[in-house]
Amino acid sequence: MKKNEAYHDLFQNLQENGMSFDQVFDRIVTFMKLDPNGNYRLMVGTDSQVHKSTTVFITGLVIQNKGNGVWACIKKVVIPRKMTHLHERISLELSLTEEVVSMFTEERKNELINLVLPNIYQGATFTMEGHIDIGAGKRNKTSEFVKEMVTRIESMGVEPKIKPNAFVASSYANRYTK
Template sequence: MDFTSPSKGKMNFEEMMEDILNYIKGLPCSSYKIVVGTDSQVRRETCFVTAVIVHRRGKGARFFYRKLSQRKIISLRQKIFYETTMSLELGARITDYLARTGMEEFNVEIHIDVGHQGETKDLIREVVGMVTGSGFQAKIKPDSFAASSVADRYTK
C-alpha cells in the first residue's frame, strides 16, 4: 500500500518510516509525537484516507497519507468502526517498526473522527475503548486533527 508525502511523492511503508526516522534524527533533542488518523467520504464508493503525522512539538510536522476506496458504506457506525480499525492496524505496524529499529520510546497516538457534537457522540465510548484497549492513546474532536483535518482534506 503506497503512501504519499506532499513534498516527496509516492513511497512505500518502509520508505515512509525511514523518512520519519530521519526527520526525528535530524533534531534529536526535540520532543516528537507520531499520530495516525483516518477519515472517509461517501460518494459512489467510500474513499478512506489515513494520515500519519510526525509532530516535532513546537517546531512543525511532516505528514503522509494513503487512500483506499471500498464499496459504498451507508452506516455511520460501520464507517467509524472501519476508520478506527484502519488507524489501529497502521498504528500497530508503525509501533512494530519502531520497536524493531530501537525507537520504541515513541508512542503512537490514534485520532478518531468522533466528537461530542453531532451524530458520532453515541460512538465515542466504544471506539475510544477499542483504541485504548489496543494499547494506544486516543484523541477525539476537537483534538483529533489527524483524522478531522489532515485526512479529511484528502478525502475530497
C-alpha cells in the first residue's frame, strides 16, 4: 500500500483484499480479454445501512459478460455516525458511486472499449452504468430524488439505472452493508 493511499481507497472481494484501483482495473481488463466477443456491462452502485453508531456504505463494481460470468469487488466506507436523513444518505451513496466512476478516466474507458472494438461486427458490446439505489414508484420514499440523481449520473456520461434495474446497488452492495 502506498503511503498516501488511505484504507478506504482499497477494494476487496471474496478472493482478494486491499486492491488498489489500478489492480481492480487490471482485473477488469484480464476478465474482458478472456472473451473479446463478449457483451460487457461495467456497473457501479452504492448502498448504505444505518447501524447503532455508524453508517456503512458499500460501493459495488461489477463487470458482467452477459451469459458468461462476472468479476466483481466492493469498496467499503464507514461514516462514524448515524445518518438518518434520507437525502443526505442517498446523495452520499451517489457521490461514492461517482468517485469510482470518475476513476475510469477517458484513457481507461478507451482501453476497455478498444478491447471489444475489433469485434463489434461479431456482436461485442461495452456499456457503463451507474446503479442508483432509488425507485420512482409512488410509494417509494426516494422517488422525489430520482430526477436529481439520474441527472448527476448522466452528466458523467454513464447510463443511469434505478430500481428495479439497479441491482449492483440494491442487491450486490446491499449484501455487504449489514
